Amino acid sequence: MRFNLDKAMGIHETALYVRARRSAVLTSNLANSDTPDYKARDIDFKQVLKNAEGMKSGGGMQMTNSKHMQVGGYNAATAELLYRQPFQASLDGNTVDAQIEKAKFAENSMQYQSSLNFLTGKFKALTLAIKGQ
Amino acid sequence: MSLLGAFDVSGSALSAQSIRLNATSSNLANAETVSSNRDTTYRARHPVFSAVMDTFNPDKATTGVRVDGIVESQSELRMRYEPEHPLSNEEGYIFLPNVNAIEEMANMISASRSYQYNVEAMNTTKQMLMATLQLGK
Numbered sequence: 001m002r003f004n005l006d007k008a009m010g011i012h013e014t015a016l017y018v019r020a021r022r023s024a025v026l027t028s029n030l031a032n033s034d035t036p037d038y039k040a041r042d043i044d045f046k047q048v049l050k051n052a053e054g055m056k057s058g059g060g061m062q063m064t065n066s067k068h069m070q071v072g073g074y075n076a077a078t079a080e081l082l083y084r085q086p087f088q089a090s091l092d093g094n095t096v097d098a099q100i101e102k103a104k105f106a107e108n109s110m111q112y113q114s115s116l117n118f119l120t121g122k123f124k125a126l127t128l129a130i131k132g133q
Numbered sequence: 134m135s136l137l138g139a140f141d142v143s144g145s146a147l148s149a150q151s152i153r154l155n156a157t158s159s160n161l162a163n164a165e166t167v168s169s170n171r172d173t174t175y176r177a178r179h180p181v182f183s184a185v186m187d188t189f190n191p192d193k194a195t196t197g198v199r200v201d202g203i204v205e206s207q208s209e210l211r212m213r214y215e216p217e218h219p220l221s222n223e224e225g226y227i228f229l230p231n232v233n234a235i236e237e238m239a240n241m242i243s244a245s246r247s248y249q250y251n252v253e254a255m256n257t258t259k260q261m262l263m264a265t266l267q268l269g270k
Contacts, residue, residue, distance in 0.1 A: 021194045023261065024135035024142065027254050028196040031146030034153075034247055035182040035198055081193070102250060109257050116264050123269040 008126060012118045014052045018045055018079070019112040025081060026105040029096050037093040040084040040101065048079040136262050138187065138195040143255040145185070145197035150248040152200050153180050157241045164232040169220040175230040177206035177237070206231050 006013070022043045032038040086095040160177045168174040181201045187193065208231045216225030 020261075021135040023258065024139040024194040027139040027142050027258065028194070030250055030254050031142045031198050032182075032184050032196060034150075034243065035184045038184045038196075041196075078193075098247075098250065102253075105254060105257065109261055112261050113264060116268060119268060 009119065009122055011049065011053055012115055015049060016115040016119065018043065018048050019108060019115055022108050023112060026101055026108060029101045030105065033096040033098045035094060038096060040096045041081040042084050043079060044082055135194045136258055139258045140255065142195045142197045143251045146251040147248060149182055149198040149200050150244050153244040154241065156180055156203060157237050157244065160232045160237050163230055164234055167220055167227045167229055169222045169227065171210060171228060174210050174228040177230060177232045178203050179206065
């Protein structure tokens with residue numbers, strides 16, 4: 001069996017990337033909490049990961065012939081940003097609720113840390129397998 | 134790398150909020166600066182924020198803040214009848230700035246809270262990056 005580092009890392013690599021991107025999006029929301037007409041944005045993590053996983057497990061184009069060209073899979077980097085539905089309209093057209101954004105930001109950074117921990121676990125397992133002790 | 138972009142975004146927010154805080158302090162400091170005519174009287178100043186899309190970044194995740202400019206409040210100046218005042222005009226009136234102290238205090242609290250949580254966001258981002266650097270060790 002051929003070893004593939006991408007496969008060894010599983011979905012965690014994509015998850016980490018999406019978490020990092022979501023963190024930047026939420027930071028932008030916090031930064032623009034006083035900007036008139038700014039609309040708060042977010043990433044639907046579940047959906048993006050589902051799409052990415054679908055591509056990995058062959059949900060996309062499949063190569064049935066050796067002459068087929070590799071088609072670029074789902075790109076988590078360009079997954080579309082959605083707009084948040086505000087609970088309360090504000091007069092200046094801004095839809096950032098700082099409390100919600102802060103909560104989401106804290107949640108996302110914890111999830112980022114857990115993705116990192118999963119990856120560290122994978123690395124540890126590989127190192128163990130290489131050293132054999 | 135999105136996380137490094139988050140630093141720039143938080144930085145732009147800190148800069149914008151500190152400009153807002155500066156404007157507030159100058160408004161409060163000049164709340165009682167009298168003058169003898171309308172044109173030379175201090176007017177309350179407020180910054181105008183706008184969002185800057187990072188269009189060069191392919192992942193389009195970051196949106197910073199920019200201060201578009203400072204606008205002077207166009208609301209009516211306060212006039213007070215004080216003929217003994219050295220700066221009073223021919224009719225005996227002095228002009229006071231249109232600074233609304235309550236509004237300014239609310240602005241100040243809002244600006245300082247925003248500043249605080251942007252610093253917090255920056256710190257969290259830093260911790261996330263530091264943890265990433267330790268990956269695989």
